[in-house]
Amino acid sequence: MKAILIKGGRVIDPKTEVDDILDILITGNKISKIDKEIRKNDAQKINAKGKIVCPGFIDLHCHLRDPGRPDEETIESGSESAIAGGFTTICCMPNTEPAIDNEGIVNYIYKEAARANLCRVFPIGAITKNREGKEITEFGELVNAGVRGFSDDGDVVADGNVFRHALEYSKTFDVPIFEHPIDKYLAQDGLMNEGFVSTRLGMTGSPVIAEEVIVARDLLLAKFTGARLHLCHISTKGAVELIREAKKKGVKVTCETCPHYFFFNDEVLESFGTSYKVNPPIRSEQDRQAIIKGLRDNTIDCIATDHAPHCQAEKELEFANAPFGMIGFETALSLIIKELVNKEKFDWIKILEKLTVNPAKILKEKLGVIKQGAVADLTIFDPKKKWKFTSNTIKSKSKNTPFLNKELIGKTIGVIVDGEIKYYTED
C-alpha cells in the first residue's frame, strides 16, 4: 500500500500537547514519522496547508437506527455521515429494533460496519434485556462480541437496584455504564425544558431536576459500587455541579455533553420547530453557560453528537407528536468552532481532547493520539471554511436538523482511518 504524506498542516495533538506546523507520514496503518519537511517521493501527498490535522474524532454517542429503521439510517449511511463530520470512531447506542442485547446483533453491526468500510463502529450493548429495565443482559457474552460499554439510552434505568447490579457486574469487565439520566416520572411527557419559555408557550416542560435527580442517584451508586459510570448528554447547571463535586471526591465518573446544549438556549423553541425537539431538552441560558463552564474546567470530558436520525414525515408533525432528536455528525465541528473556539476562545487542545483522547480513554482504546507508531486515524479540517448545509449535501439519510440551508463555518477536508483515506474533498 502506498504511503500517505500529509504536508504542511497545523498538527494539534492534545495527548502529546503538540501544536505545530508538521508533516505526517503514514505507512501501512500506522503513523511512521512526524517531522518538519518530510520528503518521500512515492507517497500520496495531501496538502494540509492552512488546515488543522488532529487525531480522528471519536463520538461516544450516536444512533444508527440499524437494525430496525433503514429508512432513517443504516450503519453504512451513518458511517458516511460520521466521516463527513470528521469522526473516525463512533459508538452506536442499543435502542435499535431489536435492541443490541445479544451477540447476534453485535456481530451484525460489526459485519455491516466492515462492509461499509468507512469509520470504526463500536456498539454499546443494552444494560437490560430488550431495554426493559428489568434484568441485566449477558455482559460477558456481549463484551466478548465487542461491545464497549452498556446503556439503555433513550430510557433511564429507573430501578435503582437494577442499576446498582449493572454497575457492580460491569466491574468484572471494566467497561463503562452509560446512563441516560432522565427520571421518567419527573420528566413526564415534557416536550421542552420547563421554565419561563415553556410557561409562555404553554408547552409541557421537562424539568432540570428530572436530570439532576438521576445524576445524583447514579453518582452515589458509582461511589458505592466503585464501578465506571459515564453520564450521557449532560444539559443542566445542577448536573454539572454534581459531577464536579463527585470528581473531586474521586468517584469514577465521566460525562459528555452535545453541541446543541452549548449552542442553543430554550428561546429557540419559540418557533415550535420540531428540529429543536431533543431529549434532554435544550435548556435555559443559565444552563447553557454552565455547560460551557463545565467544558472549560474539564468537568465535562467529552463532546458527543447524540446523532439521532428521524424520517421527515415523523418530524413534520405538531410539536407534541414529533419524535425527539436531531442529526449531529456533520454539524458538530462547525458548532464547536463557532461557539467554543471563535466566541468563547477555547484553545484547540482543550476542545480536541474532548473529541479524541478523552473518549478514547473511556473506551480504553489506543486511539485519539498522533505519535510515531500510533494507529493512523486522522482528521484534517479547515476551521475557516464557510459552507452551506443543504438537503443535497447531507450524508445522513435523515435531514432532521435545525441547520438546514444555514451557513456553517469549519469543514472536514480529509479523514484517514486505519491508514486509509476514507474522505477527501478538494476545495
Place this chain on the structure above:
Amino acid sequence: MNPKKDLLGIEKLTGKEINQYLSLANRFVKVLERPIPIVPSLRGKTILTLFFEPSTRTQISFSVAAKRLSADIINFSRATSSVSKGETLLDTAKNIEAMKVDGVIVRHSASGAAKFLADQLDAFIINAGDGSHEHPTQALLDLMTMRQNFDNFKNLKVLIIGDIAHSRVARSNIFGLKTLGAQVAICAPPTMIPLGIDKLGVDVFYNLDDVIGDFDVVMALRIQIERQGAGLFPSIREYRTLYGLTNERVHKMKPKSIIMHPGPTNRGVEIDPDVADSDKSVILDQVKNGVAVRMAILFIHAGGRIE
C-alpha cells in the same frame, strides 16, 4: 389597519392592535342589535373551522360570526388529533390549500399547531385554541367584557383562579392584560402554577380568601377533572373548598367587581350555580361579546370592507 395574515396569539400584539379589534367589535355589537343582524362584508369568502378538540361553543360562535358577515362557513370537527387517523396535520393543510379557502379557524390539542398551519398555508389562520398555549379570541372577548364594565385597564385589578399551567385562556388573558397596563394576579395550588410566571409581572397567591376582596375582576377557569389523576390536586371536593367561587367568597368581593368564566362551567366545582347566575356574573355577556369579537377578527383578517 393593515393586519398580519394570522391571529395566532395575544403575546405579540401591541396595545394598539388589541384596541383595534375591540373597537371594531363594539361596532359589530350594534350590528347584532339590529332586527336583521347581517352585513355583507365577507360575501364570497369561504372560511373553514377545523376543530381537532371537542368544542361546541367556540365553533358555534365562529359560525354565527361568519354568517353575520355573509361569509360561507364550513365546519369540520374531529375529536382526536389527526395523527391517530393516519392523516397528518400537514396533509390536512395541503388539502385545504388545494381547496382554496380564504381562512381557517383551528383548534388543536398541540401547542403551536396554529402556527404550524400558518407557516404552511396562504389562507389566514385564526387560532381558536392550541394546546395550553393561546386562545386569543377568548382573551379578546374577555377584554371587551372587562372594558364594558370598567373605564380603563390602567388601574384594573384582575385575579385569575385555576389551572394556570394548562390554561391557554389564562395565558392569552395575562398577555393582553399586561400589554394594556392592568394588574394581574393568579391564585391556584402551587402545582398549577407554571415556573417563571412571575417574570410576566404577575402576582402569585395560594390562598383565595386572603385576596379575593382586592380585585375588580375575578375570573375562574374551568377545572379539568381528569387532571386529578395527574396529581395536581387531590380531589374535586378539596379544590372546591379551597378555590371554588362560593357565595361566601363572593360576599368578600369589592362592590362593583365582576365574575368571569370562559365556559363551559363545572357548576359546583370552580363556580357555584347561584354565583354563575348572580348579578356579578358577566358570563353570558362574554358569550354575546364572543360573536362580535369574532366578527371583528374575521372582518380584519379576511380583508372585509365596510359597504
